[in-house]
Amino acid sequence: MAQFIDRRLNPKDKNLGNRRRFIDRVRNHVKSAVDEAVKRRDIANADREGRVSVPADSINEPAFRHARDGGRRERVLTGNKQFHGGDRLNKPPAGGAGGRGRKGSKDGDGEDDFVFILSREEFLDIFFEDLELPDLIKRTLKELAATRPHRAGLSVTGSPGNLNVERTLRNAMGRRLALHRPTDREIREIRGRIFELEAVALPSEAQRAELIELREALETRQRRQKLVPYLDPLDVRYNHFEQRPEPNANAVMFCLMDVSASMREREKDLAKRFFVLLHLFLMRRYEKVELVFIRHTHQANECDEETFFHSRETGGTVVSTALVEMKRIVDARYPAADWNIYAAQASDGDNYSGDSAGCAAMLEAELMPLCQYFAYVEIIDEEEAQFLTNDRTGTELWLAYRGVAEALPNFAMKRISGPGDIYPVFRELFSRDLAKATDG
Amino acid sequence: MAESGLLFEGSDWDFSVLDRSYVAIEAVARQDLELDLYANQIEIISSEQMLDAYSSVGMPLMYRHWSFGKHFIQNERAYKKGQQGLAYEIVINSNPCVSYCMEENSMPMQALVIAHAACGHNHFFKANHLFKQWTDPEGILDYLDYARGFVANCEERHGQREVERILDAAHALMGSGVFRHRRPPSLSLKAERARERERLAEEEKRVHYLWDSVTRGSRSTASDETEARERKRRMRLPEENIIFFIEHYSPVLEPWQREVLRIVRNIAQYFYPQKQTQIMNEGCACFVHYHILTLMHQRGQIDDGAMLEILHSHTNVLTQPDYDDRRFSGINPYALGFAMMQDIRRICEDPTDEDRHWFPDTAGCGDWRGVLKDAWANYRDESFIQQFLSPKVMRDFHMFALSDDATDPWFLVSGIHDEQGYRVVRDAMARTRDISIQEPEIEVADVDLLGDRVLQLRHIRRDGIPLDPAQRDATLAHVRALWGYAVRMQEN
Numbered sequence: 039m040a041q042f043i044d045r046r047l048n049p050k051d052k053n054l055g056n057r058r059r060f061i062d063r064v065r066n067h068v069k070s071a072v073d074e075a076v077k078r079r080d081i082a083n084a085d086r087e088g089r090v091s092v093p094a095d096s097i098n099e100p101a102f103r104h105a106r107d108g109g110r111r112e113r114v115l116t117g118n119k120q121f122h123g124g125d126r127l128n129k130p131p132a133g134g135a136g137g138r139g140r141k142g143s144k145d146g147d148g149e150d151d152f153v154f155i156l157s158r159e160e161f162l163d164i165f166f167e168d169l170e171l172p173d174l175i176k177r178t179l180k181e182l183a184a185t186r187p188h189r190a191g192l193s194v195t196g197s198p199g200n201l202n203v204e205r206t207l208r209n210a211m212g213r214r215l216a217l218h219r220p221t222d223r224e225i226r227e228i229r230g231r232i233f234e235l236e237a238v239a240l241p242s243e244a245q246r247a248e249l250i251e252l253r254e255a256l257e258t259r260q261r262r263q264k265l266v267p268y269l270d271p272l273d274v275r276y277n278h279f280e281q282r283p284e285p286n287a288n289a290v291m292f293c294l295m296d297v298s299a300s301m302r303e304r305e306k307d308l309a310k311r312f313f314v315l316l317h318l319f320l321m322r323r324y325e326k327v328e329l330v331f332i333r334h335t336h337q338a339n340e341c342d343e344e345t346f347f348h349s350r351e352t353g354g355t356v357v358s359t360a361l362v363e364m365k366r367i368v369d370a371r372y373p374a375a376d377w378n379i380y381a382a383q384a385s386d387g388d389n390y391s392g393d394s395a396g397c398a399a400m401l402e403a404e405l406m407p408l409c410q411y412f413a414y415v416e417i418i419d420e421e422e423a424q425f426l427t428n429d430r431t432g433t434e435l436w437l438a439y440r441g442v443a444e445a446l447p448n449f450a451m452k453r454i455s456g457p458g459d460i461y462p463v464f465r466e467l468f469s470r471d472l473a474k475a476t477d478g
Numbered sequence: 479m480a481e482s483g484l485l486f487e488g489s490d491w492d493f494s495v496l497d498r499s500y501v502a503i504e505a506v507a508r509q510d511l512e513l514d515l516y517a518n519q520i521e522i523i524s525s526e527q528m529l530d531a532y533s534s535v536g537m538p539l540m541y542r543h544w545s546f547g548k549h550f551i552q553n554e555r556a557y558k559k560g561q562q563g564l565a566y567e568i569v570i571n572s573n574p575c576v577s578y579c580m581e582e583n584s585m586p587m588q589a590l591v592i593a594h595a596a597c598g599h600n601h602f603f604k605a606n607h608l609f610k611q612w613t614d615p616e617g618i619l620d621y622l623d624y625a626r627g628f629v630a631n632c633e634e635r636h637g638q639r640e641v642e643r644i645l646d647a648a649h650a651l652m653g654s655g656v657f658r659h660r661r662p663p664s665l666s667l668k669a670e671r672a673r674e675r676e677r678l679a680e681e682e683k684r685v686h687y688l689w690d691s692v693t694r695g696s697r698s699t700a701s702d703e704t705e706a707r708e709r710k711r712r713m714r715l716p717e718e719n720i721i722f723f724i725e726h727y728s729p730v731l732e733p734w735q736r737e738v739l740r741i742v743r744n745i746a747q748y749f750y751p752q753k754q755t756q757i758m759n760e761g762c763a764c765f766v767h768y769h770i771l772t773l774m775h776q777r778g779q780i781d782d783g784a785m786l787e788i789l790h791s792h793t794n795v796l797t798q799p800d801y802d803d804r805r806f807s808g809i810n811p812y813a814l815g816f817a818m819m820q821d822i823r824r825i826c827e828d829p830t831d832e833d834r835h836w837f838p839d840t841a842g843c844g845d846w847r848g849v850l851k852d853a854w855a856n857y858r859d860e861s862f863i864q865q866f867l868s869p870k871v872m873r874d875f876h877m878f879a880l881s882d883d884a885t886d887p888w889f890l891v892s893g894i895h896d897e898q899g900y901r902v903v904r905d906a907m908a909r910t911r912d913i914s915i916q917e918p919e920i921e922v923a924d925v926d927l928l929g930d931r932v933l934q935l936r937h938i939r940r941d942g943i944p945l946d947p948a949q950r951d952a953t954l955a956h957v958r959a960l961w962g963y964a965v966r967m968q969e970n
Contacts, residue, residue: 119800
């Protein structure tokens with residue numbers, strides 16, 4: 039007796055729980071791999087899956103085992119060709135290639151690192167870890183593309199709510215006609231005639247014959263009506279919907295950063311996280327996001343990502359040059375009618391004195407009308423964060439931008455001293471999106 | 479198809495073909511080979527599910543632990559790179575006997591798998607004395623289900639970290655968590671579960687009493703010492719099952735932690751017979767599938783094409799590379815088991831003078847089915863080789879024994895496949911399959927009840943082979959965590 043069970047449709051990924059525990063176990067290594075990847079990768083590719091390499095000892099499963107060397111052992115081998123009992127064979131020199139290395143591979147890879155691939159989702163989980171994002175936003179960011187149901191013809195299966203009455207009835211009618219289903223009217227007429235004839239007190243021979251004929255006709259028609267139902271499951275049609283990605287317009291994201299000497303590795307790393315997060319958010323909304331990098335000291339220029347993050351410049355700091363450069367690029371390449379323009383600016387707050395008012399004026403008058411959203415972060419030291427708690431005090435640039443932020447809703451600004459502070463800058467951006475998502 | 483008597487044609491399969499083939503295969507197994515089988519439950523799974531099953535030691539249900547995730551990643555990587563194929567089947571020693579077949583297998587492969595696992599392994603599980611005495615196939619799936627639930631529950635209550643700590647330690651001791659000589663106190667896993675609740679509470683009291691009364695007061699008196707001696711007697715030292723000892727007598731563990739240890743110990747015990755019968759188990763399965771399918775081919779139930787495919791995988795599995803071949807990784811248990819069992823049949827039916835000299839009882843007796851079934855039922859690898867490894871098989875494999883003494887700069891060929899060497903090679907072969915020689919022998923030697931509660935372990939060295947020091951120290955750290963006090967290891 040055997041029972042066959044088809045398990046192919048059972049849920050897969052039975053091992054997900056174990057995998058999660060494994061990743062938890064090597065969290066430190068995974069975390070540093072992710073941090074490393076964020077530093078190394080382009081902003082646009084920051085959320086790819088990635089290789090993580092873990093030193094083998096950290097996930098070693100120890101047990102009492104015999105050492106490889108020492109003592110007397112005996113083994114049996116196969117394929118003897120030239121040996122005789124009592125032969126002595128010289129051992130390979132110690133530390134050599136290890137002979138055939140048979141014993142060595144007993145517990146897997148030996149000293150090699152353990153390498154595995156982190157999926158995009160797992161990668162983002164760890165990336166988000168110290169950004170302190172609310173769960174809902176983590177989830178929406180991880181979705182690859184927003185979809186919306188679109189009509190896609192008809193289907194023979196579906197939920198009652200999607201029943202297409204018109205189609206269903208049309209099919210039913212076609213089938214009834216093709217199969218010659220007697221109509222109710224026909225039957226009603228025959229019934230009427232039978233009734234009339236039955237009412238005749240003394241029917242003639244012809245009338246009697248007609249009556250019999252009519253009764254037979256009625257019976258066959260009624261039988262046929264039963265055989266060919268008015269509505270058959272075959273006729274039923276449902277509206278079919280297909281999940282299609284939302285049609286998205288294009289967006290361009292400007293990354294503006296002060297690259298003068300006061301911006302060190304820590305500041306640049308924080309700035310990068312800030313840019314990555316905005317980029318992730320934009321990727322979710324728009325099919326294509328272009329990135330423009332503008333760095334500035336006392337003069338600004340457009341550059342590629344590599345230069346943006348890694349090359350050092352010397353010079354003063356004039357923030358308005360970056361804004362002018364941005365305006366020039368927008369005018370030249372990204373007409374506001376065709377592009378959604380986002381900008382993210384990171385700086386340590388230094389600016390040439392007297393320039394900040396100009397920046398604010400320029401933002402308000404020229405750039406903000408073009409931009410969907412402008413986010414500014416001022417990266418400060420952790421000690422500074424202790425006393426810079428009041429938004430109303432700060433550098434000249436900060437105060438000038440505050441005026442802009444108060445006047446315009448799509449301008450956000452924040453002081454950050456660690457990765458956990460980044461998210462609040464975007465809070466409004468995300469909350470608008472969420473509100474829209476819950477409405478739709 | 480019905481007229482030609484063929485069970486299937488081509489490589490496609492569906493459930494009706496599977497069913498028809500199963501009935502025919504089982505009929506041969508029961509009538510011709512007279513096998514005793516558990517009812518079969520054959521599950522068709524996809525390759526991902528096969529990978530899943532791999533990483534949790536082949537069991538359909540297992541508690542969660544990071545190491546299974548690690549093994550999964552390893553297997554997945556090897557599989558995707560093409561370094562490693564997946565097994566065609568996995569079979570579980572349970573009643574009903576569960577075997578997995580992959581959906582990718584062609585129909586001839588499915589027939590092979592059914593004959594191999596659902597008949598061969600199935601019979602071996604049911605008949606072999608080790609499995610009968612030491613495992614509970616009725617209860618194992620229920621027990622695993624319970625174990626999974628229990629561990630999940632503990633994670634919820636005490637946190638994943640805490641549970642992981644205990645499981646890590648228990649896994650490290652798994653090799654020393656079986657009763658090798660004494661029978662386990664309870665066999666029925668079902669009864670085990672039922673008793674669990676009250677047992678936990680009761681046990682706890684006992685352990686506390688044990689430690690409390692002994693440590694009362696700092697000076698030990700003469701009466702304390704006699705009492706301690708009496709307690710030690712009851713602990714039945716030395717104890718070979720370290721997990722069992724810690725589970726019962728550790729002064730620091732909480733009841734749930736003891737139960738987790740018990741679960742790991744029970745699972746280790748369940749797998750212990752499989753370790754000891756690898757050659758026999760695979761040999762039996764290969765012999766059975768080969769016999770059944772050849773017979774069906776002769777009867778015209780399987781066509782030539784299918785038979786060729788079957789023989790192709792059969793020979794692939796049964797290849798024994800030579801020692802100087804790059805593929806060599808020790809004796810292939812499938813090859814040796816199959817060759818020995820085929821040879822037993824030959825000796826019964828068509829013996830030479832040599833066979834009559836070596837196997838006076840069975841040579842020429844003709845009843846190879848009886849001899850094989852007796853072997854399957856009553857032997858394990860070591861004793862099976864000692865009893866049945868014939869000169870012909872040793873010659874066919876060109877076996878030779880090599881001894882390696884760390885103090886000598888040479889290896890010694892202690893025997894080859896010739897008249898003087900047969901017994902040497904056979905003895906050496908048997909010893910390499912003896913778990914008690916191949917695995918380190920470690921026991922709980924003593925425990926200091928009166929003083930600092932030191933747990934004394936003893937490694938009994940055989941042939942001067944030491945323990946791997948790094949592994950030993952890491953494992954001892956786990957023992958210390960479970961015991962709560964110092965642990966010493968004495969090697970002699």
